[in-house]
Amino acid sequence: MKDMKILKCLVAFVLCMATGGAGAQVLECITPGEIWPDDKGEHINAHGGNVLYHEGTYYWYGENRPARGFTTEVGVSVYSSKDLMNWKNEGVALPVSEKRGDVIERGCIMERPKVVYNAETKKFVMLFHLELKGRGYEAARVGFAVSDSPTGPFEFIRSLRPNAGKWPMDFTKKDIKRAMALDEAKYKEWWTPEWRKAVDVGLLLKRDLPGGQMSRDMTVFIDDDGKAYHIHSAEENLTLNIAELTPDYLDYTGNYIRLAPGGHNEAPTILKRNGVYWMITSGCTGWDPNEARMFRAESIWGPWVQLPTPFRGKDADKSFHTQGTYIFKVEGTDEYVFMADRWMPRSLKFSRHIWLPISFEEDGTPVLEWKDSWRF
Ligand code: DGJ
Numbered sequence: 001m002k003d004m005k006i007l008k009c010l011v012a013f014v015l016c017m018a019t020g021g022a023g024a025q026v027l028e029c030i031t032p033g034e035i036w037p038d039d040k041g042e043h044i045n046a047h048g049g050n051v052l053y054h055e056g057t058y059y060w061y062g063e064n065r066p067a068r069g070f071t072t073e074v075g076v077s078v079y080s081s082k083d084l085m086n087w088k089n090e091g092v093a094l095p096v097s098e099k100r101g102d103v104i105e106r107g108c109i110m111e112r113p114k115v116v117y118n119a120e121t122k123k124f125v126m127l128f129h130l131e132l133k134g135r136g137y138e139a140a141r142v143g144f145a146v147s148d149s150p151t152g153p154f155e156f157i158r159s160l161r162p163n164a165g166k167w168p169m170d171f172t173k174k175d176i177k178r179a180m181a182l183d184e185a186k187y188k189e190w191w192t193p194e195w196r197k198a199v200d201v202g203l204l205l206k207r208d209l210p211g212g213q214m215s216r217d218m219t220v221f222i223d224d225d226g227k228a229y230h231i232h233s234a235e236e237n238l239t240l241n242i243a244e245l246t247p248d249y250l251d252y253t254g255n256y257i258r259l260a261p262g263g264h265n266e267a268p269t270i271l272k273r274n275g276v277y278w279m280i281t282s283g284c285t286g287w288d289p290n291e292a293r294m295f296r297a298e299s300i301w302g303p304w305v306q307l308p309t310p311f312r313g314k315d316a317d318k319s320f321h322t323q324g325t326y327i328f329k330v331e332g333t334d335e336y337v338f339m340a341d342r343w344m345p346r347s348l349k350f351s352r353h354i355w356l357p358i359s360f361e362e363d364g365t366p367v368l369e370w371k372d373s374w375r376f
């Protein structure tokens with residue numbers, strides 16, 4: 001089996017070289033870190049996004065980023081493919097608004113869009129991280145949009161901070177009492193042992209309770225039973241929340257837990273295999289890469305146990321200079337792909353897409369190893 005994989009990889013590499021690498025018309029392989037041309041020969045402009053399989057076609061959604069600057073000038077892009085290597089540009093799934101003062105006005109920031117299909121409502125639902133124009137990263141909201149078609153156009157519905165007024169479901173009366181007793185004024189200095197302890201027991205959770213929890217880096221996970229979960233960086237990126245969505249995926253049930261309070265995790269990605277949930281995240285260093293983290297649980301509600309990074313080999317401590325964005329399963333197989341971005345802040349448009357197949361140890365632990373070239 002392993003030999004077959006190596007052989008497939010070698011063949012892919014030779015084919016790639018023979019066809020002139022990533023610049024060729026028909027791509028025969030994935031070449032992580034290279035320019036990835038679409039059907040028009042343009043580098044795929046879909047960053048921080050996800051891949052959705054629907055009725056025989058894969059759709060790739062992501063941030064349409066400008067060549068210069070950090071704000072969203074176009075919206076969320078969508079591409080389609082039958083083979084996961086050759087992608088047709090399907091245009092803009094969710095455009096920014098040209099109306100002054102709109103929450104998704106051109107110049108806002110839309111990050112990490114994830115589109116999922118709701119089999120009950122037959123709607124495509126997009127959740128994304130939204131920052132309001134001219135306000136940096138302070139809004140920390142999630143946006144919701146829907147469409148009847150995978151390629152859009154998506155209709156923007158609203159943005160909010162999740163779970164206003166709700167305590168996490170694993171917070172006991174005693175936990176709530178302790179959090180309520182915390183005096184914010186006493187913890188002005190960050191990173192002290194006292195501050196860490198206070199964050200752990202709900203200092204920022206309590207602060208954000210009335211208006212809802214912050215929502216920055218995020219993903220959406222659909223479990224085998226069709227339930228959807230919004231996983232987002234909350235509490236100034238210090239704590240991850242796993243929040244259950246309503247059956248239409250457009251609101252919150254109020255059930256949520258905190259994961260790794262004070263652990264400073266961004267870029268959550270998740271897969272479930274053989275009944276076990278694995279989450280791969282990054283640390284928080286802006287556009288710079290850092291060492292990934294991994295968590296394991298047997299229930300979405302935890303307990304989640306932290307494990308070492310799944311990256312192995314050279315530059316594993318920098319996650320091969322990437323930050324994860326999504327994990328998808330190749331339809332009809334037991335193969336999973338880790339999608340990541342190699343951010344290029346000087347020209348985010350040209351940030352590279354790093355897709356790597358996930359291998360698994362005997363006990364199911366995911367492993368990521370570098371590949372110059374590979375194919376499905
Ligand atoms: C890291 C996040 O993962 C990205 O999505 C983006 O928000 C950058 N930080 C901005 O610095």
